[in-house]
Structure formats: C-alpha cells, structure tokens
Amino acid sequence: MKLITAILKPFKLDEVKDALQAAGINGMTVSEASGFGRQRGHTEVYRGAEYTVDLVPKVRLEVLVNDADVESALELIVKAASTGSIGDGKVWTTSVEQVIRVRTGERGSDAI
Amino acid sequence: MEEIVLNPGDTAWMLISTGLVTLMIPGLALFYGGMVRVKSVLNMMMMSFGALAIVFVLWIAYGFSMVFGDSVGGKGLVGDIGEFLFLNGLDNSSSLIGTIPAVVFIAFQGIFAAITVALISGSIADRAKFGAWMVFAGIWATLVYFPVAHWVFAFDEFVAKTGGWIANDLGALDFAGGTAVHINAGAAGLALALILGKRIGFGRVPMRPHSLPLVMLGAALLWFGWFGFNAGSAVASNGTAGLALLNTIGATTAAVLAWLLVEKIRDGHATSLGAASGVVAGLVAITPACAAVDASGALIIGAVAGVLCALSVGLKFKFGYDDSLDVVAVHLVGGIVGTIMIGFVGVEVGLFNGGGTDQLVKQAIGAGAVLAYSFIATLIIGKIIDLTIGFRISGDQETAGIDVAVHAERAYELTDNSQGSVLAHSKGA
Numbered sequence: 001m002k003l004i005t006a007i008l009k010p011f012k013l014d015e016v017k018d019a020l021q022a023a024g025i026n027g028m029t030v031s032e033a034s035g036f037g038r039q040r041g042h043t044e045v046y047r048g049a050e051y052t053v054d055l056v057p058k059v060r061l062e063v064l065v066n067d068a069d070v071e072s073a074l075e076l077i078v079k080a081a082s083t084g085s086i087g088d089g090k091v092w093t094t095s096v097e098q099v100i101r102v103r104t105g106e107r108g109s110d111a112i
Numbered sequence: 113m114e115e116i117v118l119n120p121g122d123t124a125w126m127l128i129s130t131g132l133v134t135l136m137i138p139g140l141a142l143f144y145g146g147m148v149r150v151k152s153v154l155n156m157m158m159m160s161f162g163a164l165a166i167v168f169v170l171w172i173a174y175g176f177s178m179v180f181g182d183s184v185g186g187k188g189l190v191g192d193i194g195e196f197l198f199l200n201g202l203d204n205s206s207s208l209i210g211t212i213p214a215v216v217f218i219a220f221q222g223i224f225a226a227i228t229v230a231l232i233s234g235s236i237a238d239r240a241k242f243g244a245w246m247v248f249a250g251i252w253a254t255l256v257y258f259p260v261a262h263w264v265f266a267f268d269e270f271v272a273k274t275g276g277w278i279a280n281d282l283g284a285l286d287f288a289g290g291t292a293v294h295i296n297a298g299a300a301g302l303a304l305a306l307i308l309g310k311r312i313g314f315g316r317v318p319m320r321p322h323s324l325p326l327v328m329l330g331a332a333l334l335w336f337g338w339f340g341f342n343a344g345s346a347v348a349s350n351g352t353a354g355l356a357l358l359n360t361i362g363a364t365t366a367a368v369l370a371w372l373l374v375e376k377i378r379d380g381h382a383t384s385l386g387a388a389s390g391v392v393a394g395l396v397a398i399t400p401a402c403a404a405v406d407a408s409g410a411l412i413i414g415a416v417a418g419v420l421c422a423l424s425v426g427l428k429f430k431f432g433y434d435d436s437l438d439v440v441a442v443h444l445v446g447g448i449v450g451t452i453m454i455g456f457v458g459v460e461v462g463l464f465n466g467g468g469t470d471q472l473v474k475q476a477i478g479a480g481a482v483l484a485y486s487f488i489a490t491l492i493i494g495k496i497i498d499l500t501i502g503f504r505i506s507g508d509q510e511t512a513g514i515d516v517a518v519h520a521e522r523a524y525e526l527t528d529n530s531q532g533s534v535l536a537h538s539k540g541a
Contacts, residue, residue, distance in 0.1 A: 044320065045379045047389060047425040047438060051318040 001096040001112065002070045004077070006061040007033065007089040012081045013059050019080040025063060025073060027112075033060040039087030058089060064099055066109050119211035125349035126216045132340025133223040137164045137230060139337055143330025143388065144234050147437050150322040151513025152238040153523045159233035162246050164226040167253045171222035173198060178258035179221065180271040188277030190259045191266060209271055210347050220344060221265070225257050227341075228293045234437035235301030236308050238319075239510050242518050244503045248493065252300065256489050257292075260482055264292035284478030285458065285471070287356065288345035290400025290451040291482040298444025299486040301435055307494035308503055310434035312510055319436075324384050331388035335364060338395045342402045356402035360395065363402075363414030367394025370418025378422075386422070389442060393421035396446030401454045409457035417449040444483070451479045 008016060013030065020028065034055035041054040065073050070093060077091050101111040141157035148156045167175070174193050177200075181191030196202055199218060207214040229249045236245075264286050266275030278284050278291070286292065311319070321327060342360045346353035371390030372382040397417030398410055405413065424441035428434065435441070455472025456462050463472055497503050504510075509517035516522055 045375075045381055045383060046320055046385055048375070048379055048422070049426075049429070050379070051320060053318075 121349040129340035129344025136337035139333030146326030160230040163230040167226040182272035183274040231297035237436035294447030300490040301439030303490035359410035362410040363398035364394035366414030367418035374422040397450035
C-alpha cells in the first residue's frame with residue numbers, strides 16, 4: 001500500500017479528482033496548503049508599503065492506493081494536473097505499513 | 113430686536129444630521145477595524161465605541177458648557193464650566209439655540225467631540241491598554257477638545273455672549289472642524305504614537321489590513337455620515353447646507369482620483385485601500401472649507417489633499433514613528449490642506465480670488481495654534497498616563513493579540529473545529 005501525496009494548483013483539483021474517480025479511486029483527503037518551489041510569491045502594496053508574499057496557495061491531495069494501482073494513479077494525477085508552466089506542483093509516494101477502516105475494523109487492502 | 117422662533121425645517125435637518133454624524137462612529141470603527149490584523153480588530157473598534165461613550169457623558173456633564181458657555185474672562189480660551197453644568201436650563205423642549213431646539217444642537221455638537229477623540233485611536237493600534245485609552249479619552253476631551261472647540265466653534269452671541277478667539281478675534285474660517293477636529297486629532301495622534309512607541313515588528317513584519325471590504329464599507333459610512341457633519345454645520349436647512357453638501361461630494365471624488373493616480377504612478381497599482389483613504393482625505397480637507405469655496409474650489413482642495421495625503425503615508429517609515437493607521441497623513445495633513453487652502457481658493461477672501469493674503473495668514477495662525485496646543489498637551493497627558501497606570505499592554509499580550517488578551521474575545525470563528533469546554537456560565541446573579 002502506498003500513500004500518494006500531490007501538491008497541486010488549486011484550480012486543477014477538480015480535474016484530478018474527476019480523473020481518479022473515473023478510474024475507480026473513490027477516497028481522498030484534500031487540504032489547503034501554501035508553500036513555494038520554483039514558482040515564487042508575489043508583492044502586495046498597502047498605502048505604498050510593499051510586502052512580498054513568499055508562499056503560494058496550493059492544495060494538498062492525499063490518496064491511499066494498493067500497490068497495483070500506484071502507477072496508473074500517478075499517471076492520471078500528473079496528466080490532469082499539468083498546465084506545462086512553473087508551479088504545477090509535485091507528486092510523491094510513501095510506503096504505508098497499515099490501514100484500518102474505523103467503522104468495520106477491516107485492515108490492509110480491504111480498508112482501502 | 114426680532115424675536116427668534118423655532119424653524120421646523122432647520123430642526124428636521126439638524127435631527128437628521130445628528131443621526132448622520134452618529135453613524136460616523138461605527139463607520140470609523142469599521143474603517144480602522146478592517147485595516148488592522150485579525151488579532152486586534154475588536155480592540156480597534158472598541159476604541160471608537162468607548163470614546164463615544166465616555167466623551168458624550170462628559171459632554172452632558174460639563175463639556176457643552178466648556179465649549180459654548182460664556183468665555184471665561186472674555187479671553188476666548190474656554191467657556192464657563194458652571195454656566196450650563198449638566199445642561200442647566202437648556203435640557204428642556206422649549207429652549208432654543210439659533211432656530212432649533214437647544215437639545216438638538218447639544219446632541220449634534222456632542223458627537224463631534226466623540227468623533228474627534230475616536231479619530232486619534234488610529235495611531236495607537238494593536239498596543240494600548242483599553243482602560244488607559246478610556247482615561248486618556250476623558251482627559252483629552254476635557255483639556256484639549258473642549259477648549260479648542262470653544263476657540264473655533266463658539267461664535268459671539270450665538271449661545272453665549274462671548275465665544276472663542278479663533279472664531280471671533282482672529283476670524284479664521286473653519287466651517288465644520290478642519291482645525292478643531294482634524295488638525296486637533298492628527299496632532300494628538302502623532303504625540304500619542306511617540307509616547308506609546310512602535311509596535312513589535314514595526315517596519316519588519318507585514319502588518320496587512322485583514323479585511324479591505326470592511327475598510328471600504330467604513331469609508332462609505334463615514335462619507336454618508338459626513339453629510340451631517342458638514343452640511344449639518346450650517347445649523348440650518350438652507351443654501352449654505354446645500355453648498356456644503358455639494359462640495360463634500362466634489363472634494364471627495366477629486367481626492368479619490370488624486371490618491372489613485374499617485375498610487376498608480378508610484379506603486380504601479382490603484383488599490384482599494386487607496387480609494388478608501390482618498391475618500392477620507394477628501395472629506396477631511398473639505399470640512400473647514402465646505403461653505404467657503406465654490407464647486408471648482410472644492411475640486412482643487414480635494415485633489416491637493418489626495419496627492420499630499422497619499423505622499424505623506426510614507427513619512428512614518430522615514431522618521432520611525434508608528435502612526436499605525438495614518439492619522440497624521442490623513443487627518444493632520446488633510447486638515448492643514450483644507451484650512452490653509454481657504455486662504456487661496458476661498459470665495460472673495462482667497463488669494464486667487466483677489467482677496468489678498470489677509471485670510472491666508474489668519475488660516476495659518478488658526479491651524480498652527482491648534483496643532484501646537486494639541487501636540488504639546490497630548491504629549492503631557494499621554495506621558496502622565498504612561499508613567500502612572502501604564503499605556504501599553506505587555507509584549508506577550510501584543511504578540512498573542514490584544515483582542516484575546518484585553519477583551520477575552522476573538523473577532524471571527526471561521527471553522528467549527530474549536531476545541532475546549534465551558535468553564536462557567538453567566539456569572540450574573
């Protein structure tokens with residue numbers, strides 16, 4: 001089992017979500033995030049005082065998948081999230097030792 | 113002598129104007145409240161509401177008498193506190209001042225006192241003890257506003273026999289309070305910012321306005337209320353009130369354009385905060401002049417104020433005083449612009465209208481006297497409060513946020529994830 005974590009442009013979330021759902025992946029966690037990579041922040045001006053805002057708003061998408069589905073899920077995410085410009089985000093995987101569905105107590109792949 | 117009778121038209125307009133100027137208090141609270149960070153918005157708004165509460169009570173007790181009572185010794189410096197103590201003899205439905213009930217005039221002028229004090233609070237955002245602010249508000253109204261308003265607003269033979277020196281002896285023109293309200297509050301704001309010192313992180317940490325829509329709404333309410341402030345200062349429902357109203361719109365719109373133009377050229381962007389600030393700068397500048405100039409004069413005053421006020425907001429960083437919400441740049445500079453410009457564009461009296469330099473000199477003396485008295489008196493009052501009860505909250509409280517530290521409240525609950533449990537229900541009987 002793997003945890004896929006994707007940092008995405010907020011307006012791309014719907015496309016990524018739809019692509020994953022169409023492929024039968026029906027669970028995910030989404031949170032608002034901010035950060036920076038190669039894409040830098042912007043400046044704001046208030047009564048002539050300029051502030052730089054380093055952090056860019058992003059969404060953080062987390063999906064638990066079985067090992068067999070990892071490659072196809074990654075491909076779907078990257079394809080749906082891409083605009084070709086700086087700031088499209090990153091996707092990475094981490095190995096997951098155990099998953100338990102709280103309601104039923106099912107474990108492992110059954111809980112995904 | 114012709115008998116003075118109540119005029120229903122004047123009375124109706126002054127009743128409405130009193131309501132309008134009262135709306136300026138929440139207007140100012142929103143204008144200032146939106147400009148501070150999310151952790152101090154309630155304190156910012158409370159300083160306006162608190163000022164209204166304490167100053168109006170003092171107004172009824174002795175403030176009105178200090179402003180409109182007969183000048184002590186005929187010197188034009190302060191009214192006789194004993195003459196109308198607790199509105200003695202005036203708080204009934206039959207006494208008249210001018211052509212309106214005395215009680216209406218008293219209520220209208222009382223809100224002026226409260227607004228002037230509330231304006232000062234913008235210079236000490238995020239860091240003043242609420243109790244110390246309330247003490248300051250009461251003392252400042254007593255020792256600074258009431259005497260200065262007597263100088264400027266108490267005309268001979270209007271309420272009492274002899275009035276203030278600026279209105280009568282000097283003859284400087286100040287229709288609705290460019291000196292008594294705006295220069296007065298602006299100079300006091302500067303003094304208080306110096307006494308309290310800079311906020312932690314001033315100039316290093318971004319201190320961005322937490323809600324610009326609140327600032328815009330506040331500016332709009334101020335503008336609406338200002339019709340009562342300026343046109344109501346005619347104390348009559350007549351052409352003077354109409355001229356003041358038109359000029360109030362003209363100057364304000366010109367100031368918005370001017371402020372935005374400065375921003376576009378200097379910073380590259382026309383901002384909503386700039387538009388809201390331009391509104392207030394224009395309103396401030398036209399306040400003393402709204403009945404002394406024609407429509408084009410009002411446009412000139414608004415435009416000059418928009419440019420100069422927009423250029424003045426950077427001074428605090430240059431000189432290192434933390435006038436947090438630019439009371440100096442907007443009210444002191446705007447008040448000076450409006451008061452002095454009467455000497456240039458005033459109908460008949462202005463230099464550009466063939467009036468020579470006489471009025472200009474009078475205007476400068478009036479502005480300078482109020483500025484100097486307010487600045488020095490505020491430094492002394494502020495210092496004494498700071499040395500006795502302390503004016504600033506602790507560094508920890510300031511970092512954590514004054515709303516929670518001082519008022520035990522938070523402005524916004526934007527999620528439903530709050531943790532905790534009830535410690536006690538109402539402590540009332």
